[in-house]
Amino acid sequence: MNLANINLLFNRGRCSVLIAAISAASLTHADPSSTGDFGRLFPSLPAFQPADDVLVRLAASMRDPNLPVNDNPKRTGSGFTYLGQFLDHDITLDATPLSEAEIPVESMANGRTPRLDLDSLYGGGQIGNPELYDEQGRFRFSRPNGFEDLQRSPSGAAILPEGRNDENLIVAQIHILFQKFHNRCIDLGCGFSEAQRLTRWHYQWIIVHDFLPEIAGQDTVDKFLIYNGAGKPNVRYSFYKAGNPYRPTIPVEFSVAAYRFGHSMVRLAYVMPTGSVTKTQVFNLAGNDLRGSRPIPPNLKIDFANFFPLEGVATPPGFNISRKIDSLISAGLFNLPIGPVVPPDPPAVTSLAERNLLRGKRLGLPSYQDVAQAMGIAPYSNAQLGLTDPGLGGKAPLWFGILKESELSENGARLGPTGRQIVVEVILGLLDKDKSSYFSSPQAWSPEGGKFHIADLLAVVNGL
Numbered sequence: 001m002n003l004a005n006i007n008l009l010f011n012r013g014r015c016s017v018l019i020a021a022i023s024a025a026s027l028t029h030a031d032p033s034s035t036g037d038f039g040r041l042f043p044s045l046p047a048f049q050p051a052d053d054v055l056v057r058l059a060a061s062m063r064d065p066n067l068p069v070n071d072n073p074k075r076t077g078s079g080f081t082y083l084g085q086f087l088d089h090d091i092t093l094d095a096t097p098l099s100e101a102e103i104p105v106e107s108m109a110n111g112r113t114p115r116l117d118l119d120s121l122y123g124g125g126q127i128g129n130p131e132l133y134d135e136q137g138r139f140r141f142s143r144p145n146g147f148e149d150l151q152r153s154p155s156g157a158a159i160l161p162e163g164r165n166d167e168n169l170i171v172a173q174i175h176i177l178f179q180k181f182h183n184r185c186i187d188l189g190c191g192f193s194e195a196q197r198l199t200r201w202h203y204q205w206i207i208v209h210d211f212l213p214e215i216a217g218q219d220t221v222d223k224f225l226i227y228n229g230a231g232k233p234n235v236r237y238s239f240y241k242a243g244n245p246y247r248p249t250i251p252v253e254f255s256v257a258a259y260r261f262g263h264s265m266v267r268l269a270y271v272m273p274t275g276s277v278t279k280t281q282v283f284n285l286a287g288n289d290l291r292g293s294r295p296i297p298p299n300l301k302i303d304f305a306n307f308f309p310l311e312g313v314a315t316p317p318g319f320n321i322s323r324k325i326d327s328l329i330s331a332g333l334f335n336l337p338i339g340p341v342v343p344p345d346p347p348a349v350t351s352l353a354e355r356n357l358l359r360g361k362r363l364g365l366p367s368y369q370d371v372a373q374a375m376g377i378a379p380y381s382n383a384q385l386g387l388t389d390p391g392l393g394g395k396a397p398l399w400f401g402i403l404k405e406s407e408l409s410e411n412g413a414r415l416g417p418t419g420r421q422i423v424v425e426v427i428l429g430l431l432d433k434d435k436s437s438y439f440s441s442p443q444a445w446s447p448e449g450g451k452f453h454i455a456d457l458l459a460v461v462n463g464l
């Protein structure tokens, strides 16, 4: 569906039309038990535990020298990087300090619901977090610079259920985008819960139809997602066992390795506003960067046309292409700001690559080669992965192996076979187990007109 049509539907549509296809899906909510929030896909595989200094060296070697040649061959828009981060902040939060991370995985609590239900946006809803909403159930905004910003306290920190969504100015503006979509539904006459359900379901649809195909390939989605005769989605499981269906387990192979693939897609710098080609670094030591926890400055207000390809709209000169998925990480992620991004737990580890590798070891992740083999995938050897440190004993950390495998097998255009199967199976599994997702609607649901992409969401919000 083109942008004009979808916007027409939203302009003409009343809430009752838009939700006509949504039947009274039973919104059974979670068993509040928090046992087993995290678990393992492969509990019988041995932990891979090289010495810390070996991992610290490996992390340092992952720093991208930022030669101007690493464009993603698929020209994936950088919006997908931060949609991916926003998605992560919706489903996993392990707040254990790195220095205390060596605990049984089963005892770790997930600070988010393991559902793509936007609890990061809605918190406890109108009753649990009334400060987020006006009388009609719209999200409230601050307008310190004349345009909608997150509500902020005098310190500049945002008032929102998931503080990480104010960690950088791109993810913060994705958060605002979904808030605006909800508000648009209210403007069309939806009550709060109808607007919430429409927002969640369109977001889930975009994850299944835009995001996963972009980062993992449609063939991988098709491998795990099948539709019955009535068009209802069903998941074909290979390795993921959700445990308690009311509060599915998040496997650490997903949250501490495979889904952290997005760290490799982060660019050194981005063009933010309309009509500009000036780039601003994500994080730098000078602090003139994209860090959050402050009102969005007018010169860093995002133009999403610089981040997502929009049908019928010429790609602007400042269009940001994501980095490849490979074993290199942007320099800005080696000096994360203490406070907005990493906690000051001593010693403050400000290299994201180091944090990922050390946390993987602390949590006893198996090696990349063992996981690939357990999934029936022929793994790359350390020599093929370019790893020569004898301290690794011929094996690779799972996060590193998944990144390098994407580079070797896909030229970084999408995840390689190990990473993409873990990511897609777990995300679709979470949608499948969620009794309030569109997968669980008694009748097959699809957005008005049968198609909906991120470009359509932008059109609805911006009235393009």
Ligand code: HEM
Residues within 6 Å of the ligand: 081, 082, 084, 085, 088, 092, 093, 094, 095, 098, 168, 254, 255, 256, 259, 260, 261, 262, 263, 265, 266, 282, 336, 341, 342, 352, 355, 356, 359
């Ligand atoms: C500027 C961009 C980003 C920054 C600064 C950032 C920073 C961080 C930090 C500091 C952590 C905690 C590390 C630890 O202590 O173990 C983390 C965790 C994580 N990140 Fe990112 N990240 C970014 C983007 C992304 C993207 C694009 C994705 C995926 C598409 C992603 C996925 C994850 C996941 C899955 C976790 C684990 C969350 C949890 O279970 O608590 N991140 N990130």
